[in-house]
Amino acid sequence: MKSMRQFGIILALPALGALLGTAATVALAQQKLASVSALKGHNSNAPVDVSADRIEVQDSADRAIFAGNVHVKQAELTLDTARLTVAYSGGSQASGGVQIRRLDAAGGVTVHSPSETAKGDFGIYDLDRKLITLIGAVQLNRGDNQVNGSRLVIDLDSGRAVIDGGPPGVNQSGGRVSGHFTVPQRKQP
Secondary structure, X not given: OOOOOOHHHHHHHHHHHHHHOHHXXXXXXXXXXXXXXXXXXXXXXXXXXXXXXXXXXXXXXXXXXXXXXXXXXXXXXXXXXXXXXXXXXXXXXHHOOOEEEEEEEEEEEEEXXXXXXXXXXXXXXXXXXXXXXXXXXXXXXXXOEEEEEEEEEEEOOXXXXXXXXOOOOOOOOOOOOXXXXXXXXXXXX
């Protein structure tokens, strides 16, 4: 994994861009990209609400499969997808109920937080490790700023979000991370 910088710093780079030039700012942002996600400190212990068109419970495998217009909400986090597999443990009465361990999403995934939206082809929310991973045609948007890559990993404890470009030829970005960042508008003299 390449060395990355905080996304909040990158969003502050447009001011530096006025001094260095926009191309230099974008090049720097593409080389060293990470984000302090709005999900930093997200309460992964909060209840998880799931709604879908269909559910199939496979108790012997400790999982449930939700299909069709799946919507997940946990505190300020929402996740929308076509198909969701929920891995859990403790399905017996003696254990005190079901404990969700992991959510695997497929068929296009959109994760919303109060100030950012991330999209990808597949997603994994590991509640035990407090990590959200999106894979395939990843796009992270915060305001008018956008970063694209092949894989996004958000650490909910630290708020660090890292986007990788993936191997060359695998996605549209040719194995690189790309970004579009707004710059402060100054009046022309």
